[in-house]
Every structure is written in structure tokens, then in C-alpha cells.
Amino acid sequence: MRLNRERPILPGLDSYRGRYTYLAVLVGAALIAFALVGWSLVKSSTQTQISNITSRTLASGVLADAQTQLNLIENHLQRILIDPVEEEPEDINHGLTQLEQVITDLTESLKRLPAGNSDVALALQTDHQHLKRQVKQLINVRRDVQAWFPAMQLMLDEMYPYNQRVLGNLQLLQHEIQSDEEAGMDLSMQLSSMQRLWLGMTGEFRLVIANRFGIFLAKSNPAPEERYDKIINYSVRFSERLKVLQDHFHQQNSDFLVVEPLHGIEVDYLAWMADFNQVREVMRKPTWRQDLNFMQEQVTPVFNEMRQKLSVVNLSLDTQSAEDITQLTQTAKRLSISILVMAVMGLLMLVLAYLFIKRNLLQPIADTAHALKMEASGSLDAASHPSSNLRETRDLVEAFSEMRRQVHNRQSHLDHMVHHDALTQLPNRILFRDRLSHALEIALRGELMVGLMFLDLDRFKQVNDSLGHLVGDELLKVVADRLTSLMRSSDTVARLSGDEFAILIEGISCREDMEPLALKILNAIKQPIDIADNELRVSASIGIAIAPHDDISVEHLLRDADTAMYEAKRQGRSAYRFFSGEMTKRASESLLLENEIRQAVESEQFIYHFQPIVETQTGRLFCFEALLRWDHPDRGLLDPEVFLDVLDETGMINTLFEPMLAHAITFQQEQSKERNETVAVSINLSARLLNDPTFCRGLLESLVSGEVPLGSLILEITEDTLTQELAEADVFLQQAKALGARIALDDFGTGQASLSHLRQFPFDILKIDRDFVKNVNVDNYDASLVTAMIQLAHAFQIDVVAEGVESQAQLAFLQQQGCDYIQGYLIGIPQHAEEPLESISDIPLFQT
Template sequence: MRETLAALRAHRAWRMILIAILTGLLTWLFFRAGEVSPEAHNTYTRLLRQYQHYDEQLNAKVVASYAGLLKNYDGMAYYQTRLRETGNALQVVPKWLDDTGQRQLEARIQALIAAQQEKALAIDRFQRANSVLRNSTLYLPAAAESLLAGEDWPQRKAFESFIRRLIGAELTGNREATDLAALRSALQQLLDTPALTPRQVEMRQLLVHARLIIDHAPEVSGLVDRIVRAPSGGLHDELTRSYLDAHQSALALATYYRTLLYAIAMCLLAYAMYALVRIERDRRALVAAHADLADRYEAQRRVEAQLQLYGTVFTHAAEGMTITDSESRIIAVNPAFCTITGYTPEEVLGRTPAVLNSGRQSEDFYRDMWQTLKESGQWQGEIWNRRKDGAIFPEWLSITAVPDDSGESGNYIGVFIDISERKQSEARIHHLAHHDALTGLPNRLLLEDRIGQGLLKSKRSSRHMGVIFIDLDRFKNINDTLGHAVGDNLLVQAAQRGLHVLRDTDTLCRQGGDEFVVVLPELELRQDAAHVCQKLLTALCQPYLLAGHELTVSASAGIALYPEDGDSASELLRKADAAMYRAKEEGRNTFRFFSTEINTATLGELLLENDLFGALEREELLLHYQPKVDAKTGELIGAEALMRWQHREQGMIAPEQFIPIAEENGLINAFGEWAIRNVCAQQRAWLDAGLMVVPVAVNISAHQFIQQDLPRMLSQVLADYGLPPQLIELELTESLLMRNSSRATAMLQVLRRMHIQVAIDDFGTGYSSLSYLRQFPVQSLKIDRSFVTQIGEHGESIRLASAIIAMAHELDLEVIAEGVENEVQARYLREHGCDQFQGYLYGRPQAADQFVSLLSARHLDGVC
């Protein structure tokens, strides 16, 4: 008895020791499994992405500076600073990485930092060389023009020829070695000429800048290429891969520890369960023995119910079913089998399923099917069979082998369904997914596949492939006036015309809206694409019969070629689209090939438009005020507010560059309201300062005039600043008024009742009807500067200016002449009765703090 108790105590002691060991192991595994920090990993990967972003932005700034889009190097300095800071932060490697991973990361980080330092040195050299080159490039043309403007002198023609060749090479980017050598030779010949006259001495001084341009242009170009191709990008990718590999290793190790932790916990849980099981085992055995008889009875009842259910399912199932013996002879079929195949049970019993064979599957197909049945006991797949009437149909067949008592296949059960309708639906869905529902042409999804196939064919045959992007001109006008149904009819007719022009191997796709894309694989010559494009434009330009109207709709197209313009579908489509927009800009109903010039211009416009979105919030927009004076006395009687954009990098940008962009992207409404509020605020400030203010005119765009509730907005702004309406004038173009004369007349009547003066700007350059002009309640006309600048040169514009003045006076309108720049123009206009002058002769556009002096004087002396 004592020995038994001692054995129990020893067993209990060992059990406690084992539990303590397992508990300690669980604690150690718990802390080891949680070492990998997701927050640290996210922080480090974010640093890697930031480093890559800063490096790409630095390259973009270098290229933009080289292209002349940037006037300073602040952006480069900013991203270099960010790269240094991010590189220092990357050196703090997460501690949970193993020693090998940490050493690899540290080595790659040092290599990346060293490469970035080399790149920084190249950027510094680029900035110095580019500054010298830019200064000489800007100074030399003006200085040379001034030198050549004087009297003739020896070597003048040789100097002029050299300067033209040098400037032409610089503007076109033609810096080939042969051209530079020729320029250096010409330069040396000019320098070898003795300087005998002051002009020759001045020429030698200018040739110093020419030498700087010739010497630094290749250097700057080479530095840009070196900077863009710096190895920092590749080293960053290697660093990222190394870190991700090390992170994956750490995660795998943590996962291993968690697995061990889970296994040990399960062992402890199993041990606890085992103890409980031992306690309850005897009791459950008794209960099991008691319930065994009831279970057997219930099992027999369930088997009988299942057999009855199986019989019902076999008889009433919608799927066809066959049961065969071990030799594949049919021993039973259900009614659905007869319905699908047309055979009666008597016609197939005792025969093999080969009675349904359609002949579409090969012997190898059936051999593989039986091999699968023998190995796994099951097979399923799509198969084509034949009905009794000879019709072939697809079915989805599942075969299961039922083993006998010896384990061999005793029977086979086949279950199948007719999938004819599903196959037809799949075909319809596939066609709808890859074709345009309106025209039946391939859609954008199928277009990329056709371009990919065309690229493969062109690569194998070493021929060109063309992608033509076509857009119907002014298609929106048809939709807006005749309705979308007529527009859809036009698109269908256009698609049919395009198909008749193209070859069978070509592809015409509808990109969306009124945009079409043509893929021309395996072209012999570049001009073949132009020939096909011209045929397409000619066919599309023929008259259409739409809703009882015969309408002519032209199209514009852009062409991109493989391999000259790209080797991917996205690149070719993008460049063809850019070429198409260039064709629209140059008059429509034509086509253009893609060129690098188009890409560069598009990039510049895109960057400018992107910066324009934040110009108002960054307070980069300014208003300058140009004075208006009385034509007889020269007294200041008004001003016009002109918007300017002080770009943070490119400096002052002219309105003709950013105003059209603002009108296209919808910013012009916000800009226009800002201008009115700014003018009113300035008027209020001048009044509060005790100045005698004058009315200020603000230009109103077509978008603002049409879309905004202009009278309500003006009333609100005038009330906010407590101004009388006589201090604000509006200037509208005649084309704007004629777009919707009835709406314009109603709007002008409201403004007149508000006592707000309205002038028609740029009069004579648009189109208008004098009968409508008499109905518009405006107070003045502005003669466009194009007529004023011709005064003094014997031409028709002089008579037009005087005629406009006479006509305006007949209509009781005042006349304002803009662009008056000399006394000859002022005298002519004054003699013919012009009422007000505006131009450089009386004052340039100036900031508000400069305009204050004019308000104080309230009189100009006639010359500014």
C-alpha cells in the first residue's frame, strides 16, 4: 500500500514538473511569437515608398528644369533634403529582423545613400552648367539682334549666319557632334578675325556667350541623362525586396512559434479533457449500452426512409440518371434520361452508354475519363452526346464508381444535365462583354486584345502597326439638338462606313461616346496608315440622313505607330488620343501623326492645369488695374480689372494661357466671382481711405454669364461691401451675347434696373446682328485693339474704327478704344469722336497699391 502511495506521489510530482516546464515554454513562446510589430513594419514600408516618391519627383524636377518649365531649383533642393532625411530614417532597421537580414539591409541602405550622394553631385553640376547655359541662351539672341540692327560692318553676314545656326540648333535641340563641330569651326573663324571696328569688338564679346552655349549644351544634356539613369531606383528596389524577404522570414519564424504555442496549448487541453473522459468513461459506457438497442432500431428505420427517398429522387429528379453494371451495361435509367435523350428504357437497357456517343470526343478523351474513374472513383466534365433524333447536345456529366463488397467497382452511376441553354447564354454574355451594344463593334476590352495580337504579328513580320483614334467633330451638338436617338443612329452609320473602308484583318472598335479606334496590323509603310486614315475621314464626312435632315459630320483623327511611338496598347492609345486632340486644335476634319512635340505640350498643359486648381486657395491670383481716361481732357474716369496668375515656380503667367484652361475645367466661375468680390473689397478700402474712386470694369466669361445667377450674386456682393452699383461695370463679348440673345436681353434688363453699367468688349471681332444690338440695354462699346493698332498705317482698319464710333453714337452708346499706344492713334480717335481711351499711352495694368497714386491725382498728363 505504501509503495502504491509512493508511486502515486512520484507520478504526481513528475506531472507537476511537466506542467511547470510546459507553462514556462508557453510563456517563452508567447513573447517570441509577438515580436514582429505591424506598426514598425508599416512605418518602414512607408519610408521606402516615400524615398521612391521623392526620387521620382527629383528626376521630374530635373527634366522640367532642363525643358525650361521651372525657373529655379527650389524643388530639387526640397526633394534632395527629403531624400537625405528619409535615408537617415531608413538606417534605423527594425530590431525584430534576424542578424543576417539586418546586415543585408544596412549594406543596401549604405549603397543607396552613396548612389544618392553621387546623384546629388551630378545635380549640383547640372544646376551650375544649366544656369550658365540658360543665361547665355537668354542673353545672346537679344544682344545679337541689337548688334545686327545697326549699320553694315565686316563679318556681319558671317556673324548673322552663325547666330541663326546656333539659335536654331538650340531651339530644335539638334546637338549632334557634327553640328557642334561645325558651329565650333565657324566660331573659331569669327574669333580669328581681327577686331578692327567697335562692332567687331562687340561681336567678339558676344561670341564668348556663343562658346559657352556650344560647350555647355552637351554637358547639360549628358548630366540630365546621367541623373535620370542614376542607379538609385534599382538600389531602392533591391532594398525593398531585401526588407520584404527579411520581414517574411521574421513572420515565418513568429508563425512557427505560434504554431508551437498552439500545439502545446492543445496538448494541455487534451490532457485536461483526457482526465475528464476517464472520470465519465464508465458512466457513458453504461448509458451507451442502454441506448444501443434503440439506436439500432432507429438506424434501421432511417435506412428504410433513405431507400424510399433515394427512389423518389431517382424517379423525379430533373437530371438524367443512368446506373450500369461493372461491364458498363445500363441496368436502370430515370424518366429525366428519357426526356433528355428521347430514348425509352427498353431501348437502352442492356446496352452501354456508347449509344449516346456523338463522335465529337476522341478515344484519348474516353481513355483519360476511365483512367480517372479507376484512380479516384469519380469523374465529371462537359461532354457532347447525341439524342435519338440525331441532334447533338452538350451535357455536364458526373460519374461515380460504386464499389462492391470486395472493393472492386461494381456499378457506375451517371448523372447529367442538358447545358445547351447555358452554353448559348455564355456565348451571348461573352459577345456582350466584348462588343459594343449599340454598334456591334469590339469594345474597349476586346480592343486591347486585338492590339496585343496586332503587336505580336507586327513583331514577327518586322512591320509597322498603326492605331488610329477617331472622334466625331461637334457630335454633342447633334445629341443636344436632335436627341440621343438620332445621335445613336449616326454612330451606327459611322461604324458601318468605317467597316466598309477597312481590310478584313483590320479592327474597328468603339472606345465610348463618339470615339472610335482602328487597329491596322502589319503595315508595309508609315504612309499606309495615313492613306487608310484619309479614306476613313472621307467616308465619315459624307452626308448622313438623320431624322429627315441631311447632315454632314466631320471627324478628327490621331495616328500612333508601332514601334516608333510605343510597344504597348496603353501607350499607343494614349499617344493616338493626343495626336487626335492636336488635329482638333488645328482645324478638325483632318489627322495628325503623334510627335514628341505633342507629348511635351500636353504634359506642360497638364502640369499647368493641375497647379491652377489650387491657385485660388494659395492666393496666387492677382488683379491689376488699367486706367480709362476721358478722350478730350485726359482725366481718369474709370479702370478695368485684369486678372494675373503669380505662379509659385514659373512666375507671372499671362491670362491667355490660364483663362482658357479655367473655362474648360469649370474654375472660371469661381475665378469670376473672386474677381468681383476682390474689386468690391478694393473699392471699399479706397473709399474708407478717403479717395475719390472711379468705376471699375470686370470681364464676365460665357460660363459665368450662362451658369451663375449673376444679378443675385452682384446684389449680394455690393450689399456685403456697402457699394453703390455705379462703381461696378461689366464687360461682355458680342459673341457671348449672341449665343442666346433672348436670355442675354433678359439678363441685361435686370442689370440695367440694378443701375449696373454694361459694355460690349472686343467689338468688331465676333459676329453680331445690328438689330439685336439695338435691343441689348448696354451703355458702351469697346473697339478691339486689333483695329486701334492699325491706325497710322493706311488700311481698312482705320475706316472700320471710325465707322464703329459713328454707329455707336447713332445708337446712343459711348465708345471706348482699348490698346491706344501712341499719340497718332489717340489724335485720330479723338478727331472721330471716341469718348474714352485705354492703353499703354495712358497707363499699363498695375497693382492696386500703384493705382492709388492715380486716384489721388485724378488726372493724367497723357503720357505714361
């Protein structure tokens, strides 16, 4: 007689799943109830604090915007004090409008807070109106030169006429004495001495005014008081010599033609000295510049007052936020206690559950583990199910069996992912190296060869940069499909990295077998590719290595194919090249040259040679161009074609250029002193230098400090440099030009510059390449090109320098076309600074 089991009171109690379900419902209900109580207590106390903190955070952001606008307005005012350009007042008005809107937003934000400091915000609005009035008045003062510099009218109306009359009377006396043979050389020397003293006195006065405005300010310049002492010293010596002349002509009883100019000199000298003392007193007062005084006395206090009020508001917001955070911390503490109680309850439940599971579940699990071991050693049906009435045990066995099948499938998938490229699904470098190694082993045992192609897409980076990486990825997929379609089933196409592919061809009998396939690949890749409404046309460079002819090592064979690929790129791209030993030799020579250049930089073997540039019509010296040369200890003097690309690619140009720039500046200073006039020097800059923030900052500091005189430095860049990424360089060139440097476009006509570059960059000079100049007198085409270049540059108000002028016929043509300057062997060859430079004045080409 079979006994019927009693039906459970609740459905599902015959399984642990059902029992745990009921237990979880009970425990969950208790925890939820407890959580609801805690949540209701926390919500009421945190909602207000969070709202206040959020509002104060927004107010703090508006406050920071107000402080930023204040700083921007003050910076624009400082720039107006230096140079009141037209754009600055517009920027200031825009900033004041923005500040007004920010203060209005701040007032609205503070009104929504319990203690909002609205009175301070209203006071800020009043201060803003006051600031607008003061700023407007400051701009008006700065625009009126007589208002911001009171001494200007006195200097223009009185001191300048005195100066002119004194110089004129001195020249009249000099003429009278030179026409009178009895006067003698002594009086003539006295007058020459007075002229030098007068010019020295007025020159020192001009330097005092210039230095006061910071035009030529440098550490080596003497202080104003020292220059005042020099002026007084000149004055005393001038007065003494005037007295000597007066006494001489009085004793000689000279006629009025001599006495009258002497009297006029004395009167104008005394009047000039009186005005000088008056200007000196004005310059000593704080109000010598009304704009600075107005800024300090009227505008700056308003800025300080507004910043102080903003600081008060900021401190108040921080204090209130700290109080709210303290309250939130206390609330969080209470919430933590609640969570701890809930955790204790949960742990208690876990202990009870463990005691129950230990008695009722451990043994069934042991039986299940035994069944799984049996299944692991045999078929899925080999294991006998443990004796249990619980369906969870049976489900567990079936679940583990299914899991074993899933693990096997996933393992196969992971193995595929490890050995294949995720984008193209081609074999990756790991799998390719394994297949190449296996192919080499087979080839070494037989008479057949293995061909290895190393393929790289030409200018693939431009596609990524211009159209995006998604388009680049789709392009790689299309290339992978085209390569695969050309291969046999026994060949292997792999993607090694980026746009680099490798192709393994097994079973070839000679290297010529690779040529038809290489041509097919090049032609297939050249075909147009439509991606995202873009028709792309790309090409590839292929390097080919043959085993065992070139090498039998996997690493060396890959290296050889890579070397051959770079040789194909070097010779013009869109081609294939077989590896040869000469390629390795060439790469080795390139590495040796790089090491030799590095040692040359360290041992200071690089020097500057200087070549003059003169005015086309007069032959007057315009500047010297600094040309970099390598003074090689064994090979002699080397031109930039040998080393410049290596210097630029390796970044050694950045290390080398700083001392070379100092050398060029020293040469400029020596030539200016020797010729008693400011001589400019021109230096060439590469794209790497223009994109180096450290170099740009250092050169700008040299210009600001006065180490390089105004207008004496010319910065040359080539056309090819313009085609590179020069966003920051544009700003640098604008700043350098504002500080007195001039910008030249070198080798015009040979690169890829466009008319937009002539408008975008602040060029002052355009240099026509020597290739266009050398045939202007025999080739009408070149003559027309040069004429058009000169007219184009003049249309942009840019001066023109013609390079490579070597004959008088070329000079005559350039003079006829109105070219501004010329450079070439006809004028002078590049020479080292230590060698005696050719005298430009001795050249008879410009004599008429």
C-alpha cells in the same frame, strides 16, 4: 389476350395535365365565387369614398392654385411699392382675373361634395371683389407722388426755394466782403464756415429722406435720429455765426447791400427750419407714406382674411378626407381577411396536391432526370424514356432537349453582345483590346508593325444637341459603315464610346503605310450624310500610334493614339497626326501648369492691375478697368493668356474671383475717397462665372446691400461668351443692371456676336478691340470699320470705348468720330493698386 383499358369517365384524366386542369377549374371556380362575394361587398362601400376623396383632391389642387395666386398678387403689390413700373399693374390685373377663375372653380368643386363649404367659397368671391377695389385704389395712390408722400409738396414748394435764396445771399455777401479790403479775412472765413454748415445741414436732410426710402441703405449708415441731431447741431452753429455777422455789421453801420442779405438769410433760415420740423413730424407718423399705410391697413387684412378662409376650407377637406380614408382602411381590413381566407384555402389545396404528387409524380421525375443526364453526355437519342404512361414525362424530356439547344444559341448571342457595340454592331472596347493584344504578340515575333488609329468626330455634341440623339445614333451608324467599307478583312474597326472609334491595322511595314488610309477615312467622313431630311457634314480628328515603334503595351499604345488625336484637334481638327514624344511632353507641361496655377490660387499670387478709361473729348476720368495678372515668384508678372483658359476650364476662377472682386471694390472705394467723387471700376466675367448661381447670387447681394455704390460697377463680357449657353446669365445681367451695375461688351468685332445679342442683352457700353483701333489713321478699311461700330452702338444707345489707343493721331480720329471713351497706353498703363497711379489731370492731350 390483350386487355383493353377502360376509357376514363372524363377526357384527359389519363394525364396529370388533364387531372390538374379539372382540379384547377374546381378550385378556380370556388375562389372566383368567393372573390365575387367579397368584391360585391367592397365595391359598394369603396366607390363612394373614392369618389369623395378624388373630388376633395381636385378641390385641394384648386385651393393650392388660389393660395399661389394670392401670393403672386401680393408679391406684385410689394414690387409696386418699390417701383411702380408699367408691367406690374397688368400682371396684377391678370392675377386677379386668374384668382377669380380659381375661386369660381373652387366653388363648383365644393358644391359636388357632401359638406362642401360653399358658404366659405361664396364669401371668398365677395372678398375677391373687395380686394380688386382696394388694389386699384392702392395703385392710384402709388402713382401720385403727392398722395403717397405728403411731405413732397412742402419740400419742393418751400424748402428748396429757401435753400436757394440762402445760398445766393451767402454768395452775395462773400462777393461784397471780397471786394472790400477793409473787411478782412476773418469775415470771409465766417461766411465760408456758414456755407459749409448750411450745405452740411441740407445734405444731411437729403440723406435722411434718401435713407428713409432705402436708396443708400447700408449697415454703416447712421439712424435717422442721429442725422436729425446733426442737422440741429449744424443749425445751432449756423445761427451763432449769423448772429456774429449781424453784430459786426450793426456795429460797423454797414449799408443796405450787406444788411439786407443778412436779414434775408435769417428769414429763410428760420422758415427752412420750421418746414424741416414739420417734415420731421410727418416722417415720424405711420402715414408718412400713404401707400405703405394703405397696404397695411386696407389691403393686407383682405389677404389675411382670404388666406384664413382658404385655411378653413383646407382643414375641412383634410378632415373629411381623413374620415373617408378611415372608412377605406376598414374596408381594406375586411378585404384582407377575405384574402387571408382564400390564401388558407389555397394552401390546403397545395397540401393535398403535394401528397398526390409525392406518390404519383416523384418517381417519374427521377427517371426523367436520369434520362437527361444520359442525354447531357451523349446524343439526344441516347437516353431511354422512363417507363410511364404519362405523356407529360415524355414531353418533359423533349422540352429539356430543346431547351439545351436554345441555351446554346442564346449563349452565342450573349457572347456577341458582350463583345460588340449594340448600336453599330462593331467590336467594342473589350474585343478590340483582345485583338490588339493578340496583334502585338504576333508583331513582336515578326518584323511587321501594327498601326492603331484613334478617331473622334469633330463637334459631334452639336449634332446631338441641335437635332437629337436619334439623328446622332444614325450618324454613328453611317460613319461605322463607311469605316468598315474602307478596311481589309484582317483589320478591325471598333466603337470604344460615344463618337470615338478605333481602327487596328495589322501587317504594315512602315508608318507611311497609314497615311493613305487616314486620308481616305477623312475624305469619306467629310462626304454629306442625309438623315431625317437633314444634310449633315461632319469631320474627324485621327491620332495614329505605331507598334512597336511608339510602344508595345496595349494601354500605352491606346494612350499614345488618344494623345495624337487631341493634338490633331488642337491644331484645327479634320486632320490626322502621328504620335511623338513631344506630345506627351506637351501634355505633361499642361498638367504641370495646372498644378502651378492651383498653388498660385492657394498662395494668393493673382493680383489686379488697374488701367484708366477717360472721356474722349475732355480727358475726364470715367473708370478703371481691373486686369488680372499672375505675380509669379520666378517668372515675374504674367498676362492672362498664360493662365486664364486653365482657370476657366478647371473651375478655379470661381474660387479666385470672390477675393479679387473684394479687392476691386476696395480699390474703387479708396479712389472715390481720394478723388472726392464716385469712381467706377470695370471687371471681366467669363461664361463659367455667369453660369455659377452662387457667384451671381453673391454679386447681387453686394449690389442690394449698398456695398457697391450705384453706377460704380461695370461688368464686362466678351463676344465669345455670348455664343455659349447663357439663359440664366441673361436674367442675372438684367437684375444686376436694375440694381445699378452697367454691362459692357468687350473685344467687339473679334468674336461671333450678332446684332440680336445687342438687343437681347442689356448692354450699356461697347468696347472696340485694339486690333481695329491700331491702324485707323493708316488703314481706310479699319477706319471704316471703327466708324461703323461707333454708329451701330450709338444707334442702340450704347456708349463706345476704344481700346489700345497709343498715339495722338488715333485719339484725334476717335474724337472726330464721336467715340465716347478711350483706353490705352496713351492715357495710362495698367498699374497695381499699391503703386502711385498716374494723374489723369496731368495729361496734356485734351488741352485746347
